[in-house]
Amino acid sequence: MISLNGKVAVVTGAARGLGQGIAIKLASLGAHVVVSDMNQEGAEMTVSQILEKGYSAEIKICNVADKDEARLLIEDTAKKHGKLDILVNNAGINRDSLLHKMNHEQWDAVIGVNLTGVFNTMQPASAIMREQENGRIVNISSASWLGNVGQANYAAAKAGVVGITKTAARELGRKNVTCNAICPGFIDTDMTRGVPDKVWDLMISKIPMGRAGKPEDVANCIAFLVSDQASYINGEVINVGGGMVL
Numbered sequence: 205m206i207s208l209n210g211k212v213a214v215v216t217g218a219a220r221g222l223g224q225g226i227a228i229k230l231a232s233l234g235a236h237v238v239v240s241d242m243n244q245e246g247a248e249m250t251v252s253q254i255l256e257k258g259y260s261a262e263i264k265i266c267n268v269a270d271k272d273e274a275r276l277l278i279e280d281t282a283k284k285h286g287k288l289d290i291l292v293n294n295a296g297i298n299r300d301s302l303l304h305k306m307n308h309e310q311w312d313a314v315i316g317v318n319l320t321g322v323f324n325t326m327q328p329a330s331a332i333m334r335e336q337e338n339g340r341i342v343n344i345s346s347a348s349w350l351g352n353v354g355q356a357n358y359a360a361a362k363a364g365v366v367g368i369t370k371t372a373a374r375e376l377g378r379k380n381v382t383c384n385a386i387c388p389g390f391i392d393t394d395m396t397r398g399v400p401d402k403v404w405d406l407m408i409s410k411i412p413m414g415r416a417g418k419p420e421d422v423a424n425c426i427a428f429l430v431s432d433q434a435s436y437i438n439g440e441v442i443n444v445g446g447g448m449v450l
């Protein structure tokens with residue numbers, strides 16, 4: 205049985221979708237969860253859901269693409285609670301377009317949130333976790349990091365997330381800090397509900413399990429990775445996709 209009693213966790217992009225599922229799961233296992241997002245209303249709903257169940261959470265509004273806001277998110281949390289045990293970098297966006305039509309706004313927006321946003325929180329978090337000689341970082345990459353039509357920006361950012369994850373694993377391992385990445389396959393959230401029906405059906409047809417994943421499917425894997433049981437798993441990139449990528 206996994207217990208996260210007494211742990212302090214930050215989850216970015218936790219107003220809905222995967223981030224919400226992750227925040228609720230970690231809180232249900234005993235962690236105090238800092239629910240962070242740009243979307244205040246959604247973040248408040250996540251916090252209410254956690255508190256209603258008798259678990260522990262607070263809200264911190266933060267745009268992870270803004271380096272000062274991201275630094276404050278991490279440093280204020282550590283200052284307030286005296287430590288930061290867990291960081292889950294989940295916030296992400298997509299701005300899909302074929303490469304020859306993709307403009308720089310689409311490129312910059314996705315790189316800014318999905319890649320630079322991960323650096324923006326990991327940089328201050330790694331300083332804190334090194335110092336306390338304890339920590340768990342999980343970054344949400346994507347099966348798309350291997351390349352996906354219409355997602356040059358997204359795939360590049362998510363491949364970058366794998367790179368920063370493996371680098372952090374090498375740099376921080378000796379300090380008892382692990383860093384791993386999860387590659388969700390096709391999970392039923394507002395992001396994927398945005399695709400046309402034809403694309404939805406095509407994606408499902410590629411999944412051996414014949415269904416989209418649920419946020420809980422991803423959250424369960426993360427709960428294990430941030431637990432004491434996973435203390436020797438470091439620098440891994442784990443697919444949670446029902447066999448979509450084999």
Ligand code: NAI
Pocket residue numbers: 216217218219220221222223240241242243246266267268269294295296297317321344345346347387388389390391392393394395396
């Ligand atoms: P979603 O669009 O439902 O939720 C994303 C959340 O991130 C939203 O609450 C949004 O407000 C927040 N967010 C966006 N930009 C932000 C910023 N600059 N700062 C702080 N928060 C911000 O997306 P979903 O599906 O829950 O995805 C979560 C993560 O999982 C993303 O990183 C996504 O790329 C990744 N992913 C999702 C897959 C899926 O099938 N749903 C598959 C593979 C990866």
